[in-house]
Amino acid sequence: MExxxxxxxxxxxxxxxxxxxGVAYPGTPSTETLEAFAKKDGVYAxxxxxxxxxxxxxxxxxxxxxxxxxxxxxxxxxVAADPLxxxxxTGVGGGFVVLAADDPGMxxxxxxxxxxxxxxxxxxxxxxxxxxxxxxxxxxxxxELSERFDVPFFIRSSVRVxxxxxxxxxxxxxxxxxxxxxxxxxxxxxxxxxxKPRRKVQLERIEALSAWAETCSYNQVVRRGDKAxxxxxGAVSQHVLEGLPDASVFKLGCTWPLPKKxxxxxxxxxxxxxxxxxxxxxLTDAVSALGIDVATFPAPLPRDGELSxxxxxxxxxxxxxxxxPAQKDVPGRPPALCPGCPHRLVFKELSRCKAIVTGxxxxxxxxxxxxxxxxxxxVDMGASVSMAHGFELALAGREHRPVVAVIGDSTFAxxxxxxxxxxxxxxxxxxxxxLDNRTTAMTGRxxxxxxxxxLQHRPSRELDMEGVLKALGIEDVRxxxxxxxxAVRRALKEATSATDTLSVIVFRAPCVLLERHREPAFEVSSxxxxxxxxxxxxxxxxxxxxxxxxxxxDRDMCxxxxxxxxxxxxxxxVQD
Amino acid sequence: MSSNTKTVLLCGVGGxxxxxxxxxxxxxxxxxxxxVKVSEIHGMAQRGGAVTTVVRFGDKVQSMIADLGSADCxxxxxxxxxxxxxxxxxxxxxLFVNDESIxxxxxxxxRASMPEHARERLRDAGAMLIPATELARKAGTxxxxxxxxxxxxxxxxxxxxxxxNRVIAARVPEKYLDVNLEAFKLGASFSAE
Numbered sequence: 189m190e191x192x193x194x195x196x197x198x199x200x201x202x203x204x205x206x207x208x209x210g211v212a213y214p215g216t217p218s219t220e221t222l223e224a225f226a227k228k229d230g231v232y233a234x235x236x237x238x239x240x241x242x243x244x245x246x247x248x249x250x251x252x253x254x255x256x257x258x259x260x261x262x263x264x265x266x267v268a269a270d271p272l273x274x275x276x277x278t279g280v281g282g283g284f285v286v287l288a289a290d291d292p293g294m295x296x297x298x299x300x301x302x303x304x305x306x307x308x309x310x311x312x313x314x315x316x317x318x319x320x321x322x323x324x325x326x327x328x329x330x331x332e333l334s335e336r337f338d339v340p341f342f343i344r345s346s347v348r349v350x351x352x353x354x355x356x357x358x359x360x361x362x363x364x365x366x367x368x369x370x371x372x373x374x375x376x377x378x379x380x381x382x383x384k385p386r387r388k389v390q391l392e393r394i395e396a397l398s399a400w401a402e403t404c405s406y407n408q409v410v411r412r413g414d415k416a417x418x419x420x421x422g423a424v425s426q427h428v429l430e431g432l433p434d435a436s437v438f439k440l441g442c443t444w445p446l447p448k449k450x451x452x453x454x455x456x457x458x459x460x461x462x463x464x465x466x467x468x469x470x471l472t473d474a475v476s477a478l479g480i481d482v483a484t485f486p487a488p489l490p491r492d493g494e495l496s497x498x499x500x501x502x503x504x505x506x507x508x509x510x511x512x513p514a515q516k517d518v519p520g521r522p523p524a525l526c527p528g529c530p531h532r533l534v535f536k537e538l539s540r541c542k543a544i545v546t547g548x549x550x551x552x553x554x555x556x557x558x559x560x561x562x563x564x565x566x567v568d569m570g571a572s573v574s575m576a577h578g579f580e581l582a583l584a585g586r587e588h589r590p591v592v593a594v595i596g597d598s599t600f601a602x603x604x605x606x607x608x609x610x611x612x613x614x615x616x617x618x619x620x621x622x623l624d625n626r627t628t629a630m631t632g633r634x635x636x637x638x639x640x641x642x643l644q645h646r647p648s649r650e651l652d653m654e655g656v657l658k659a660l661g662i663e664d665v666r667x668x669x670x671x672x673x674x675a676v677r678r679a680l681k682e683a684t685s686a687t688d689t690l691s692v693i694v695f696r697a698p699c700v701l702l703e704r705h706r707e708p709a710f711e712v713s714s715x716x717x718x719x720x721x722x723x724x725x726x727x728x729x730x731x732x733x734x735x736x737x738x739x740x741x742d743r744d745m746c747x748x749x750x751x752x753x754x755x756x757x758x759x760x761x762v763q764d
Numbered sequence: 765m766s767s768n769t770k771t772v773l774l775c776g777v778g779g780x781x782x783x784x785x786x787x788x789x790x791x792x793x794x795x796x797x798x799x800v801k802v803s804e805i806h807g808m809a810q811r812g813g814a815v816t817t818v819v820r821f822g823d824k825v826q827s828m829i830a831d832l833g834s835a836d837c838x839x840x841x842x843x844x845x846x847x848x849x850x851x852x853x854x855x856x857x858x859l860f861v862n863d864e865s866i867x868x869x870x871x872x873x874x875r876a877s878m879p880e881h882a883r884e885r886l887r888d889a890g891a892m893l894i895p896a897t898e899l900a901r902k903a904g905t906x907x908x909x910x911x912x913x914x915x916x917x918x919x920x921x922x923x924x925x926x927x928x929n930r931v932i933a934a935r936v937p938e939k940y941l942d943v944n945l946e947a948f949k950l951g952a953s954f955s956a957e
Contacts (some may be wrong), residue, residue, distance in 0.1 A: 191791070191794060319801070351803065353801065355794065355799065494829070496827065496829045498833075498834065509832070509855070510854075510855050511832045511853065514851050515850055517879045519877065519879070522870070524811055524869045558875060731872030
């Protein structure tokens with residue numbers, strides 16, 4: 189037995205099934221899956237620029253006969269939805285399995301959308317493991333099922349499946365000869381003339397899948413009495429099995445298509461049938477649509493956030509365990525930009541110039557938090573650039589604060605680039621800051637086109653960012669060292685004062701977690717006037733002495749970047 | 765049912781080594797023939813945020829989440845996080861706390877204050893305050909404070925010492941092994957006093 193996370197187990201399952209190709213864009217909680225897969229023998233794995241591209245590479249590789257794994261977080265499925273919906277028409281060559289990793293409770297995401305709806309909407313079957321052993325088995329089997337039913341298969345996990353380690357029995361790899369490819373436009377060219385017959389194929393396939401779901405061994409009934417029955421899936425089923433010891437449980441391992449007959453007969457076997465799920469009402473509505481009366485909980489079950497044994501028991505009227513009250517005076521401990529983070533001064537200066545800052549997805553979203561508080565919006569990957577353009581359109585002709593988009597290098601490659609092309613094409617004005625820290629930092633420092641590193645360390649080359657920007661016809665492109673406060677201030681001032689042009693500033697310096705380079709620490713002299721300016725940088729190494737108000741630098745945390753010293757007007761912050 | 769399932773919640777600040785401690789604990793449970801689940805929330809861990817990892821073990825473990833009032837043991841690597849997670853300790857449960865405070869950013873920037881009388885309140889709640897960093901230094905490196913805390917916790921769990929020694933040896937690089945074994949021992953003896 190080995191203790192594997194759900195993500196590691198999915199990678200193992202794909203490997204055991206003979207998957208040869210893995211494609212993804214990193215995103216919590218899915219990231220480690222492809223990283224684990226990439227380390228296995230006999231596989232090719234790559235980071236793609238975004239999830240849509242990854243799925244398209246995957247469809248191509250599947251058409252070419254290989255078994256393919258593609259992994260993404262739930263919001264990545266939005267990006268990949270376009271090819272996925274039509275891949276459910278074309279079907280597959282080699283088995284094609286797509287991980288959709290959901291984040292109920294939003295530990296690391298901008299929303300808690302439920303990927304089950306995609307399975308249902310795209311007619312792509314979905315398997316829902318509840319622990320790592322199931323994650324391995326379901327993924328392994330999904331490749332064969334994908335080939336048998338000629339359709340991609342979804343594996344759906346949540347943060348509690350992906351990031352929970354549980355015991356797993358690993359097995360050997362089954363070597364699969366890639367299927368030969370022969371041209372077949374009626375299957376692969378989805379123009380109307382060919383798509384119409386494929387739609388009929390899809391409808392017949394749904395029938396076949398529905399029949400298979402009725403006897404699918406991944407759906408399990410645990411009989412524990414006939415009063416209450418609970419339908420559930422994934423991590424939630426673990427809470428239900430533990431928390432409601434007297435309830436019979438229908439644990440769904442396949443959440444689309446549903447085993448309609450089996451669910452109806454389960455419902456008939458109990459006095460009251462409940463559906464317990466988190467983050468949406470997908471299952472509740474789907475079970476109700478079968479004509480089953482879904483009972484109301486004795487007490488309300490939260491509609492948002494993550495469920496737990498305690499929350500489920502409370503909904504069924506069990507008393508809550510006694511515990512100490514929440515300690516109200518405990519200060520929050522939000523994450524913060526690291527000491528020496530190259531993003532810090534950009535946000536400090538954006539806050540000084542009172543810009544409307546459209547933000548994006550990455551570590552730098554932390555620039556929204558106090559004391560920097562320098563972000564107005566954050567919606568989705570790449571939105572900073574397009575939303576800045578929208579702001580400029582709405583504010584045109586009115587006196588307004590400068591509009592500045594802030595986007596990281598990896599996010600820029602993901603989808604910011606297409607937003608920027610659209611902005612250039614439409615003669616958009618404003619300022620775009622690309623925070624190029626040479627890595628995809630938030631998800632654990634993965635490669636991307638602008639640092640030229642690849643997942644399996646194959647030689648590649650860095651995309652020339654300034655070259656790309658100039659080729660787009662952007663005249664005002666400048667490269668600035670983000671550790672130099674004066675240079676950052678000047679660049680932002682010049683760019684934002686030219687109100688009718690588009691300026692792009694590339695702030696380039698490596699993420700401090702890449703090389704963990706340290707210079708001697710700085711310290712604050714006893715002459716500190718307690719002005720508090722350095723505190724407003726929000727560096728975790730700097731704190732305010734509660735009695736004197738003077739600044740203090742934690743020598744262990746300080747990496748000697750010298751950002752703060754540039755803000756000490758009297759020069760009282762000095763290096764050892 | 766999972767009536768003999770034990771729940772240990774480890775909490776602290778990103779970078780303090782909660783994940784290694786949780787991993788060692790899980791392996792000790794596994795070595796003892798128990799089912800085990802380790803649930804961690806990462807992603808923001810390196811950015812100094814509050815982190816928690818839950819380890820559950822027993823004959824058959826189901827849920828991977830700890831509820832309020834459900835943890836047999838809470839091990840906190842820092843006093844403020846211990847107060848934050850106090851409601852997770854179940855009635856009659858134990859609380860092991862590294863006697864050390866790390867100011868969160870809102871406090872460091874003067875927008876919030878540290879909780880008053882944290883140590884006294886923790887003691888009143890039955891916590892054992894452990895000078896883990898000092899004991900780790902005595903063992904050879906302050907970096908082994910997490911293993912000191914694990915040693916202190918071990919007294920409440922009942923896995924034999926040789927199981928702990930085996931899992932530490934399997935997980936810790938050889939040149940740090942003696943230091944870590946010593947750190948574990950110091951934590952265990954502190955807890956026994």
